[in-house]
Amino acid sequence: MSQPTSSPAPSQPLDPNQGPNAAVRSHQIQKFAIDLGLWTLAAALAYLYRKPSALTGGLGATALSAGVLAYFLLSALIMAALSSYYGLYRQTWRRIGVPDLLLLLRAVLLATVLGLAAAFLLHGILDLPRSVPLLTGGLGLLLLGGVRLLARVLHERVPLEQRTDQRRVLIVGAGEAGTLIVREMLRHPKSKLHPVGFVDDAPDKRGTRLVGLPVFGPVSTLPDVVRREGVEEVLIAVPSAAGTFVRRVVDLAKDTGVSYRIIPGVFEILSGNVTLGQIRDVNLEDLLRRPAVQLNTAEIAGYLRGRTVLVTGAGGSIGSEIVRQILPFGPARVILLGRGEGSIFAIQQELRRLAPELPQLALIGDVRDAERVEQVFRETRPQVVFHAAAHKHVPLMEAAPSEAILNNVIGTRNVVDMSLKYGVERLVNISTDKAVNPTSVMGASKRMAEKTVSAGAARAAAGQAFVSVRFGNVLGSRGSVVPTFMRQIRQGGPVTVTHPEMTRYFMTIPEAARLVLQAGGLAENGKVYVLNMGEPVNISDLARDVIRLSGAQDIEVVYSGVRPGEKLYEELLTSSEGTDATTHSEIFSARLERVDPETLDRDIAGLEAAARAGDSQHIRAELNRIIPENKFGSLG
Template structure:
């Protein structure tokens, strides 16, 4: 097989050389013919004889120059602008060497001949090479390698990224897209053609062009666009029934990575309504370098991302503590693969086990603790309130006591906006955790802080994976209430806030992130259905199931009495702690511990007594 390929390659090169020699031979006389206005007089014949006298030398030198410029190594069915430049430069050198050679051999020629020869030779070689590309195109089309009519595709963006993407879609035999039109907001591009495809309008014309060209898929190729611009485009595109894909960001263009493989499906995160939050983590992450760091719940959505970001900043040792062995195993294998030099310890256990958690602190002496271990599912905790108290409250209390006992420097609690004026036991349990942190901070040299944020997109059990699964299964998509709204953030944003808190902690603070405007859950469902290329209420139905026990229409990030204090990062604020009777609270924790171990049905009433802002919904 290899010999066959080599023979074909040699034959192809020989054929190219012979054709080039034929063009070179014809270029000289043709240049003279053009010079004399398509008429051969006796002087023109003399010049042609001189050209033929020099022809053997010219053929050898020109073929060598062509070889140097790789005109026999290119894949000419994919000939591009760079190949054309090589042809022009090679032909220019050929014209110069011929002029010098004929002058040295005292062979006369018209003064304009070198320019005419260069033009004719460059035109001939270019036409031959690009004709090969055109013929290859039609041969592929005839063989069915270019599949037209499969998926009519619109590319939004006729710039460099759009051009590169279009080129790959046109040349690749592995894609089934037929790019039927382009869209760009530059008025100078509208009405012009890019690689034979019309720039048919701007973003305002997208819906009309989708119908006019029967578009099935839209690809957004504007890596330099801001988040707001992309959101506007997605809002327009979501009004169509087209599937959408988008290039991730400008770094793809800078690194030369614009390609079909870099396209991703549009995610609902693209419609959050705000720019991604930059909490400048890199500038403050030095404080974990050389430290022993413990992450409880390190296998969960937030915990595992914490571990990834901490691992990048060279801690002396990273200890992951989690009760779920599968989650712990997954993050262990990932970190071993990505950070082979990391001193990593992965332990299985529960924060509810006093002996186990004390043993971990005694053996490893962590200097920084991120406490992410918690039950977080609102409806499940409503049905098992005692477990919420055991795991969230008592687990936090026992871990915080161990941190105090073994001299931890900083302790960061992962909290939630559901802790504000809670209407469910999960939120109330997290408010109790915040109170534990505040109390421990007043009693310990350890700096205890809490970090409060909203719903995390893509985390285990969050609404987006649920919606996607429901859409994949053909619906219906279930929304509890048409007016329910939530604050959302991505996992990296949430983790950035946690790390910021660890760096800024002075003790006792509740850090709160400015998460922008809340998002209507119904809008998320509608957009996700549209972005999947389907029509709400036609292809996929939406069913309203009613608010679940303990669920409220909107979440708050701060209690009124907490106030708000700014930091040097305008997106991060600090809530002022609320005073309470710590001695009484210690006694109440003991009562909650006893009731929870007894699985008492009165646990919620006791929580209401301890957390005045907690109001059960019937």
């Protein structure tokens, strides 16, 4: 019999007169005594039903009473032992749940079996009817379970006089998250949130009641319910909802003139609980998010657990999120490498808070510095490398081609060379959709970075896998348009968009990081993985969503013209590539042209010489020569 998963009993007796532990211990003793009392009562009721003369007197009553008392004592001892073993007295009755009741059921079933064994073995001594232990178990389960449920009901009951000044809230989503958040509201009347019911599109939930509240109907009935029930706020409680669903609910709430908020998406909820503190305003990520991506966690853990993991660009938006996302997969050590000391310090402090026991090392260094990169690899010996350090801003790199080459191409070459030299098991390079048919220096430099990783893969030893992961824009990253829109709104507008037909692919930072980890788990050496970015988003529509969510009025959207190097439409594949399916539905493998490592070495050497000389014209000419699939002709 395996030990149940409950908090261990105190190793030493607690002094009932010392501190807050004394109160806890006192409550545990009270619950222990109540359980034993109710179990003994169940035994008495069982005897009273099966053999009332044993309790009410009659011929031989003295002998029978002794037998009854002996059974009561034996039954109480059995339940005391099981209560201690299963930790029933440590259960919090006010928050009793199904797992707690299942643990109680296990204890009661075992007590019943032991009681039946006693009935068979001691029948002649105790004169114990064999049905009495069965009746004791059934009645005991009802009494012990009932007192726990009663405690929860009394705890969650909110007196009507406390609800007069509370906001009436309609919950969208009658699932697990919705019922959890309603219970939180009922437990905390000081939050001044009074749930009136649910709306949910699931046909089997309509007309039912959950947590004592009605499910009024589908989401389309929201305006009618708001008017009929006097609703003042709508709360979206569907963590896995796609952005189209969130947008639909927001539009309905706006049309009825009530406020709206949301609980976090699945990527933000790390525990099984939903609390009032997690309720927040709807943001742009909610409107654009897609259904939750299912990850093969075993596959990810297989290459991260027990490994030393190096993240370059660890202070950036993508690099820092990768750091956060690898924590649950059990790395042995995390190395944070970046050249911005402020951002590296910030993620270092966050990592110390999130995983204080995890060995970690924060290092300041530039991937362009080959000697520094080798020093880091030589001293830390990473086994898994996520290369996120890069320049990503298209117009700025258009004005500084040398910086794009030195950071994105030479920096990647340095990381690849050291990964080969020091036997890195897995290198994952973070690429971009702008590397496809590039029309900008930044995009071309990232395409060269992909080629560099592919050339390294051709030289890799057995057991090494070097891959790139290509995806589009990331909401909330430093290069995203959203912070620019928000700044323009705070300044009173207008919001500038380059072209009315411009579209981009978007995903959230956590989703991008998780898919990067998953792609690393696939790791067929030399592959470029393409993430399923969903449908492209019109930037003009995005700007209007930001304006609407900000609550601003009369903010105009104006068009400033396409900037140097920008495309109207981004692509995830060249016309000659195509994709192959992988074992993950959201990740595809691009079919790439063969990269000749020696030819590429010469090309990179020419680009490096031009970059160090500051010869922008030669850089552009070389990029056009090396990348003939450049869609719109010359980069110059």
